[in-house]
Amino acid sequence: xxxxxxxxxxxxxxxxxxxxxxxxxxxxxxxxxxxxxxxxxxxxxxxxxxxxxxxxxxxxxxxxxxxxxxxxxxxxxxxxxxxxxxxxxxxxxxxxxxxxxxxxxxxxxxxxxxxxxxxxxxxxxxxxxxxxxxxxxxxxxxxxxxxxxxxxxxxxxxxxxxxxxxxxxxxxxxxxxxxxxxxxxxxxxxxxxxxxxxxxxxxxxxxxxxx
Numbered sequence: 001x002x003x004x005x006x007x008x009x010x011x012x013x014x015x016x017x018x019x020x021x022x023x024x025x026x027x028x029x030x031x032x033x034x035x036x037x038x039x040x041x042x043x044x045x046x047x048x049x050x051x052x053x054x055x056x057x058x059x060x061x062x063x064x065x066x067x068x069x070x071x072x073x074x075x076x077x078x079x080x081x082x083x084x085x086x087x088x089x090x091x092x093x094x095x096x097x098x099x100x101x102x103x104x105x106x107x108x109x110x111x112x113x114x115x116x117x118x119x120x121x122x123x124x125x126x127x128x129x130x131x132x133x134x135x136x137x138x139x140x141x142x143x144x145x146x147x148x149x150x151x152x153x154x155x156x157x158x159x160x161x162x163x164x165x166x167x168x169x170x171x172x173x174x175x176x177x178x179x180x181x182x183x184x185x186x187x188x189x190x191x192x193x194x195x196x197x198x199x200x201x202x203x204x205x206x207x208x209x210x211x
Contacts, residue, residue, distance in 0.1 A: 001206050007056040007078035012167070013189045020191070029055040029078065041084045041093060045120030046133045048080035053124040053131060060126075075203065076124040081188040083164035084116045085109060094164045100154055103165035107153065110164060111145040111175070117164075119185045123197045132197055136190035138181025140168075145175055 004024040006013060017024050029052040036044050036051070053076045083094040094110070097103035117138045124131040145153075158172065159165040166172035168179075168186040184191040198205070 002075070002203060003073060005056065005060070005073055005076045007052045007076055008188075010079075010188055012169075012187045013079060016184060016187060016189045016191065024077075025073075027056050027060070029053075030059065031055045033080075041082045041091070041116075041118050042120075042135050042137065045080040045082050045118045046122070046135050047120075049078045049120040049122035050131060050133055052078035052080065053122045057124055057126060074125055074127050075198070075201065076126060077121065077194070077198075078124070079119060079121045079189050081117065081119045081163055081185075083110075084118060085113065096161055096163050097159060097165045100159070103154055103159040104150060106165040107145065107150050107159075110166070111142045111150070114139055114141045115164070116140075117181075117186045119188055119190050119193075121189065121193055121197060123201055125201060130201075132200065134193045134197055136182065136185040136193050138179060138183070138185040140176055140180075140186065141178045143175045143177045149175070 001023055004022060006024045006026040007029050009026060009028040031051055033048060036047050039047055056076055085092045085094055094106055097106055118135060120133060120135045122131055122133040153171055156171050158167050158170045168183055182190050182192060
C-alpha cells in the first residue's frame with residue numbers, strides 16, 4: 001500500500017495505522033490551536049484537522065524539507081479529537097490534564113455521566129491540493145467510580161497526555177458502561193471514516209495473500 005504522511009505525533013493514531021498495516025511516516029504540525037477555541041466542538045475538530053494538514057503540507061514544501069513532493073507520498077492525513085461534556089450553553093470541552101490533580105477533577109466530572117468524543121479527520125492530496133474532511137462522534141457513559149477506583153486509575157499513569165484524562169484502550173475500559181459509536185473515534189482516528197475518505201481519494205487498499 002501507498003505510504004501516508006500522518007500529521008500527528010499521537011501514539012494512539014500511530015497504533016491504529018500500524019494495526020491496519022497502512023504504511024506511514026509521521027510529521028508533527030506547528031500550529032497555534034487556540035485560534036480555533038471559539039468554534040463549536042464538531043466544527044473545531046474539523047477546522048483543526050484541516051489546519052494541521054495544510055500546515056504540514058506547507059512545511060514539506062519549504063527548501064530542505066525531508067519529504068519533497070513525489071508520487072509515493074501523495075496523501076497527508078490529519079486528525080483532531082475533543083472530549084465534550086454537556087450541551088448548549090453548558091457545553092464544556094475537556095482537554096488534556098497537565099497535573100494529577102487536574103486528571104482527578106476530570107474523572108470526577110466524567111464519572112456517572114454521558115459525554116461525547118468528536119474526532120475530525122482531513123485528507124489532503126499534495127498533488128492536486130484537494131482535501132476532504134469528515135467528523136465522527138461517539139457517546140460514552142462512565143460508571144460511577146469510587147474514590148479508590150479513581151486513585152487506582154491515576155496511579156496507572158494512563159491519564160498522562162490523554163484528553164479527558166483517560167484512554168479507552170486501557171484500564172479506563174473497566175469503567176465504561178456504554179458506548180454508542182466507534183472506539184477508534186475515541187482513540188483519535190475513526191477507522192470507518194478513515195477508510196471512506198481514503199477510498200474516495202483513490203487510495204488502493206491491498207489485502208494480504210489468501211484473504
